[in-house]
Amino acid sequence: MAKMVVSLSVVPLGTGSPSVSKYVARVTEIIKSSGLKYKTGAGFTDIEMDSYQQLADLLGKIEEALIGMGVQRISITIKIDRRLDKELHIEEKIAKAEGL
């Protein structure tokens, strides 16, 4: 059951290069291993979740991994679409946005 679609962007600050791919790829791995349904975009990864607890747990694992990569500052941007009257699914939201 997916009560909310969470759009998540995580970038490290202060690394020595403008390229942050290896960090972003690591974040995607962690999202993947969480078993949550997700879809990668250019700016955000959309993730289907049932609770804010799932979000907190995921952010904890992401932070731990980035600390392991030597990151000292993290900028996280999140947009949550939460419907109380029905479930929300990534593909359904995309189809509607495309007017299908």
Added chain:
Amino acid sequence: MAKMVVSLSVVPLGTGSPSVSKYVARVTEIIKSSGLKYKTGAGFTDIEMDSYQQLADLLGKIEEALIGMGVQRISITIKIDRRLDKELHIEEKIAKAEGL
């Protein structure tokens, strides 16, 4: 101890009026009663937190209150500044942003 500054915006969708003040004011009350240090802005409320768990707990309470007000859809936007090398405080961040 404040490991992160969370900038939080919560707005209801589909409420039938362009004014959302009563909902936003209720959200601020809940942030206030959480005991966390916060500062209200026009677009976001900045909150000092120690963990993602605190964020999950706060979002749960906010959702509960908005459900009680008959809200059926919530759009939440969050930016988290997390430093691993030192504490972060709202007033210190504002002073630095103003070049003081």
Added chain:
Amino acid sequence: MAKMVVSLSVVPLGTGSPSVSKYVARVTEIIKSSGLKYKTGAGFTDIEMDSYQQLADLLGKIEEALIGMGVQRISITIKIDRRLDKELHIEEKIAKAEGL
């Protein structure tokens, strides 16, 4: 040439229903007719742009359309990834985020 990838979310506030699909679909139509390269996500639409002027022009057209649909309040969330050392492309960013 794409200097930046803009992730854009536009939602109306105060409409009478929690469903905002018809508004979001209209926004996507306008993005499509702009000729800019884009990809729809669940939370954001990613768009390749060359200038902030293109962003301003697009937002103006979107606002005009939503006014035509009777919308009285709009919440726009934007994340811009701007690289000064090389071009940015949606598909390349997605491939890198997926570790490819």
Added chain:
Amino acid sequence: MAKMVVSLSVVPLGTGSPSVSKYVARVTEIIKSSGLKYKTGAGFTDIEMDSYQQLADLLGKIEEALIGMGVQRISITIKIDRRLDKELHIEEKIAKAEGL
């Protein structure tokens, strides 16, 4: 006349240090010299604007200044609250959010 309140966050990526104060302070200077009414927060600076053109012009000046400081990648996060039925002002929004 302020048709919209824009909440703006600009951070450089890849600068080699987790501290980004000097860049953020420079951005605030540019906002100040624009003459637009603004208020600095911990995560965002709220700015009263009349048009998306003002936003595009401001972003252009900010980018130019950061290029001058050697920045190679910029992450910009923006939330725009646009009301079509009345003006929006920073202090009024804050007062309402605090239930005053």
